[in-house]
Amino acid sequence: MTKIFAHRGSAGTHPENTMIAFWEAERAGADGIELDVQLSKDGQIVVIHDETIDRTTDGTGWVKDFTYRELQQFNAAYKFADQYDVCRIPLLEEVLAWIRSTPLLLNIELKNGFIAYETLEQKVIDMIQRYQLEERTVLSSFNHNSMVFCRHLAPNIETAILYMEPLYDPWKYVRAIGADGLHPYHRTVSEPFVRQARNHRVAVRPFTINKEPLMQKMFRYGVDAIFTDYPLKAKKVRQNK
Numbered sequence: 179m180t181k182i183f184a185h186r187g188s189a190g191t192h193p194e195n196t197m198i199a200f201w202e203a204e205r206a207g208a209d210g211i212e213l214d215v216q217l218s219k220d221g222q223i224v225v226i227h228d229e230t231i232d233r234t235t236d237g238t239g240w241v242k243d244f245t246y247r248e249l250q251q252f253n254a255a256y257k258f259a260d261q262y263d264v265c266r267i268p269l270l271e272e273v274l275a276w277i278r279s280t281p282l283l284l285n286i287e288l289k290n291g292f293i294a295y296e297t298l299e300q301k302v303i304d305m306i307q308r309y310q311l312e313e314r315t316v317l318s319s320f321n322h323n324s325m326v327f328c329r330h331l332a333p334n335i336e337t338a339i340l341y342m343e344p345l346y347d348p349w350k351y352v353r354a355i356g357a358d359g360l361h362p363y364h365r366t367v368s369e370p371f372v373r374q375a376r377n378h379r380v381a382v383r384p385f386t387i388n389k390e391p392l393m394q395k396m397f398r399y400g401v402d403a404i405f406t407d408y409p410l411k412a413k414k415v416r417q418n419k
């Protein structure tokens with residue numbers, strides 16, 4: 179059965195990449211959560227999508243220029259001010275400490291394409307190992323070199339490559355870099371592609387699947403998982419397929 183990953187928590191209905199959004203994913207019955215990580219100025223792994231805090235908080239500036247303590251002064255739920263109190267940018271550690279007590283799967287996307295956080299891979303892997311979450315975590319990135327490095331550092335943690343445009347001979351490519359899965363933009367995914375992926379034993383998890391007809395299509399194709407901002411809706415669509 180196709181698994182449902184709540185994208186950035188449940189970003190369609192809750193402040194993205196916050197604990198509230200992750201708790202909602204569990205409540206909605208998602209199979210897993212997806213989140214994005216970067217490093218603060220003092221080297222803490224923080225959960226945030228953009229390289230700046232401008233879009234998702236009431237502050238402004240680069241994530242890398244603030245210490246974790248400084249980042250705590252900003253409200254990551256300010257767009258939902260009528261619904262939630264102040265909500266902080268979480269540490270990856272907080273999410274891992276919580277997720278251990280749930281059955282949820284975890285996809286950690288390393289946001290290291292635009293900014294080269296030199297120690298990000300090692301720090302993320304150390305944290306996964308500290309919480310013994312190796313078996314239910316998939317690491318992913320648009321930076322494919324980073325996935326090669328993760329495979330080298332932790333051969334027992336699953337990796338996947340993110341991409342927007344179709345790849346030339348994806349099966350050869352994914353094996354060449356030692357990854358286990360493909361996380362493609364959904365427009366590059368067809369039924370024959372999913373069939374081929376299965377034959378090559380490569381997992382396919384397209385993003386970001388928010389509209390009902392697209393959900394139905396991906397469930398029909400039998401992709402391994404979808405990333406969606408609306409896990410509750412996806413669950414209903416999957417039940418009725």
Ligand code: G3P
Pocket residue numbers: 185212214227287318340361385386405
């Ligand atoms: O991992 C799937 C998806 O999250 C990749 O795109 O920009 O939402 O991080 P983005």
Ligand code: CA
Pocket residue numbers: 212213214287
């Ligand atoms: Ca992401």
